[in-house]
Amino acid sequence: MHTGEEKIRWAEQYMPVLREIRERFIREQPLKGIVIGMALHVEAKTAVLTRTLAAGGAEVHITGCNPLSTQDDVAEALNDGNIHCYAKRACSHEEYYAGIDKVLDARPSITIDDGMDLIHHLHTGRRDILPGVLGGCEETTTGIHRLKSMAGEGKLEFPVVAVNDTPMKHFFDNVHGTGESALTAIMATTNNLIAGKHIVVAGYGYCGRGLATKARALGARVIVTEIDPRRALQAHFDGFEVMTIREAAPIGELFVTTTGNVGILKEPEFALMRDGAILCNAGHFNVEIDVEWLDTNADEIGRRDGIDSYTFGDRKIHVLAEGRLVNLAVPKGMGHPIEVMDLSFAVQALSTEYMVQHGKDLAPGVHDVPTEMDEEIARIKLASLGCTIDTLTPEQEEYMASWNVGT
Ligand code: NAI
Numbered sequence: 006m007h008t009g010e011e012k013i014r015w016a017e018q019y020m021p022v023l024r025e026i027r028e029r030f031i032r033e034q035p036l037k038g039i040v041i042g043m044a045l046h047v048e049a050k051t052a053v054l055t056r057t058l059a060a061g062g063a064e065v066h067i068t069g070c071n072p073l074s075t076q077d078d079v080a081e082a083l084n085d086g087n088i089h090c091y092a093k094r095a096c097s098h099e100e101y102y103a104g105i106d107k108v109l110d111a112r113p114s115i116t117i118d119d120g121m122d123l124i125h126h127l128h129t130g131r132r133d134i135l136p137g138v139l140g141g142c143e144e145t146t147t148g149i150h151r152l153k154s155m156a157g158e159g160k161l162e163f164p165v166v167a168v169n170d171t172p173m174k175h176f177f178d179n180v181h182g183t184g185e186s187a188l189t190a191i192m193a194t195t196n197n198l199i200a201g202k203h204i205v206v207a208g209y210g211y212c213g214r215g216l217a218t219k220a221r222a223l224g225a226r227v228i229v230t231e232i233d234p235r236r237a238l239q240a241h242f243d244g245f246e247v248m249t250i251r252e253a254a255p256i257g258e259l260f261v262t263t264t265g266n267v268g269i270l271k272e273p274e275f276a277l278m279r280d281g282a283i284l285c286n287a288g289h290f291n292v293e294i295d296v297e298w299l300d301t302n303a304d305e306i307g308r309r310d311g312i313d314s315y316t317f318g319d320r321k322i323h324v325l326a327e328g329r330l331v332n333l334a335v336p337k338g339m340g341h342p343i344e345v346m347d348l349s350f351a352v353q354a355l356s357t358e359y360m361v362q363h364g365k366d367l368a369p370g371v372h373d374v375p376t377e378m379d380e381e382i383a384r385i386k387l388a389s390l391g392c393t394i395d396t397l398t399p400e401q402e403e404y405m406a407s408w409n410v411g412t
Pocket residue numbers: 145146147148175178179183207208209210211212213230231232233236263264265266269287288289290330331332341
């Protein structure tokens with residue numbers, strides 16, 4: 006069997022929620038006649054989502070959302086029937102946007118983004134397509150930040166569901182998915198031991214908290230840096246050392262940025278780092294580590310298998326995956342574990358159906374995932390695990406709804 010097909014079938018086996026949604030989609034055909042444009046990390050789990058949408062009757066056009074995260078064999082296997090895939094690994098900036106243009110050439114009425122590049126391009130370079138768009142879905146924190154600023158300026162012209170912001174996504178994907186997969190990718194790329202290592206995690210949001218907790222579980226000494234005093238305090242109470250990035254720079258042996266912000270590790274921090282320090286990023290864009298400065302100023306640069314080594318005098322600093330999100334962009338990066346993506350992509354599949362049904366009635370802007378939909382996904386997953394939960398008794402329902410009961 007084709008290697009891409011084997012990878013897709015392997016993933017499918019561990020995605021019970023999407024499988025159940027797909028069975029219903031096959032019966033009900035809720036996406037019949039709909040053209041969907043997607044820009045996501047093209048690998049096996051995404052392929053299962055893509056096939057689920059196609060099974061619901063859609064014609065799907067998909068490209069990558071990061072030049073280093075596509076798996077070419079999966080992209081090839083996916084390109085079949087009513088699925089058209091344009092993604093290519095290690096593509097140039099021009100090829101990346103050519104892929105987005107090809108998706109938009111199909112004139113999608115629903116967009117599915119991870120980072121908002123598709124929606125951005127649609128609103129700036131391809132405005133002719135706007136009138137036919139019913140709505141979109143956005144996967145990640147950074148994409149939603151961008152969408153909210155766009156909506157704030159009155160520039161977002163259709164409704165978009167904030168998939169990331171629903172509990173069934175960020176409680177699991179950002180925390181457990183990023184936490185486990187970033188560490189797996191770092192270990193597979195560097196062959197380094199985590200136990201005993203000083204690891205600096207920049208940002209203690211959902212991703213940072215997951216990473217810090219899992220690194221500690223492997224025996225690391227974790228330092229957290231933050232700008233939000235509440236998150237910093239939370240990290241302290243969770244038992245981590247908290248300090249500024251400048252203070253952490255000479256201590257860290259491994260640095261992982263998860264802020265979704267720009268310029269976290271720059272020249273002043275590089276100057277303080279110890280020989281052999283390893284730097285990587287788990288945030289969406291490659292803007293957290295100033296790789297451009299390293300590329301311009303190092304005495305010598307060595308590049309191999311996802312590791313760029315920068316020599317400064319008798320010191321070396323190593324950057325993984327060119328500062329792009331490490332869990333997907335290193336050659337051995339497989340992205341989030343399958344079971345986690347089953348949940349995130351179940352949210353995507355149901356949000357797509359929701360947009361098809363309600364997009365024309367929703368105002369332009371960023372919309373929440375309906376709670377019933379989120380709970381439905383949790384119920385399907387719990388059933389697949391054989392877990393049972395309680396339901397409120399009438400007495401409890403009345404108590405919870407009452408404001409009259411005191412001491
Ligand atoms: P979040 O908003 O929960 O956390 C970000 C944290 O970084 C916040 O606590 C914020 O205060 C902090 N921060 C901002 N600027 C900082 C600075 N200069 N120094 C230190 N801390 C700073 O966001 P979340 O969900 O944790 O996502 C973080 C990033 O990871 C986003 O870019 C998101 O798109 C991306 N992401 C990546 C995934 C992956 O597969 N690698 C999966 C999910 C999200």
